[in-house]
Amino acid sequence: MRDVSRLAGVSQMTVSRVLADPDLVSEATRLRVMKAIEQLGYVPDRVAGSLSSRRTNFVTAILPTLTNSNFADTAQGLAEALRPADYQLLIGYTMYKLAEEERIIRAMLSRRPDAIVVAGMVHTKPASEMLLRAGIPIVEIWDVPDKPIDHAVGFSNFEVGRAAARHLLSLGHRRIGAIGSRTDGEAIDLRGESRLAGFASVLREAGIGDELIVREGTAPVSHDHGAQTISILLERAPDVEAVFAVSDISAFGALMECHRRGIKVPADLSLMGFGDFDIARQCVPAITTIRVDAAQIGRLTGEMLVRLFNEEGGAADLQPSTIDVGFTLVPRQTTAPAVLEAGLS
Incomplete structure (x- = not known):
């Protein structure tokens, strides 16, 4: 200087x-x-300046992965909303592991961020305690917890699953399955599991069992995961009529496996996913899905944080503490009404 x-x-x-x-x-x-x-x-030297201002002008975002375009869109929306206020984004990714999330939270807090944005509402006990005691704005995203640690911006993954099940039921399907990843490993897709839980709840309400929900492999899901998991489902129930995949990524893999087996989608089997990824729009047939505005989640989170930073002390309550961005069901070519057996009305 x-x-x-x-x-x-x-x-x-x-x-x-x-x-x-x-x-x-x-x-x-x-x-x-x-x-x-x-x-x-x-x-x-921002660190030296922060000793007197108590501001470091960076925000930590903790995401499961950056290979998923939806999370990348959220990060971009967050960065764009923070940039005019001269805040920078520092990203850590957990690989869907709660223990890794805890480690990242501890490491990031030692660098004195002005806020922490974290995907999901389930954390280890030490991680929750660190967030509660941080003394800075905390925003949980990509879900809407009943009792957020501080603030939340997202949607109900449970209701996404319920909407998917209702759609398949409305088409007249009754032999209905779903595919997701296992929950007994170190890497767990908690939001995907919440979708499956919502999906199963509607099936049970309709008097249909949830035994055709198959959990296989570990998070994050992939095209291979979709192909392998629907293969297991087809072996268990060759007469399955409709399948919900927790992500368009695995839905695409399942669609390719159906092509290889000569199973016509949607004539023989209806298939839907979640996320509205580019591949779901561009493949043939295009995949019925549920769309969430991932970039909007980031933008709204950033705008919320800027307002909080402008409040006296930077930690005042902002109402509402939870913003639900909702979701949209997008019917496309992979779902169709069930075909009644000959002679039945």
């Missing part, structure tokens, strides 16, 4: 004002200082 002040011909205090509150400095002085900063390649 001393070098910048000498080159620009101003005091160090003026350089500090240009960086912290440029509106207090004349345009000519600001441009002279910024030119000196550019010439010297000076990078302000």
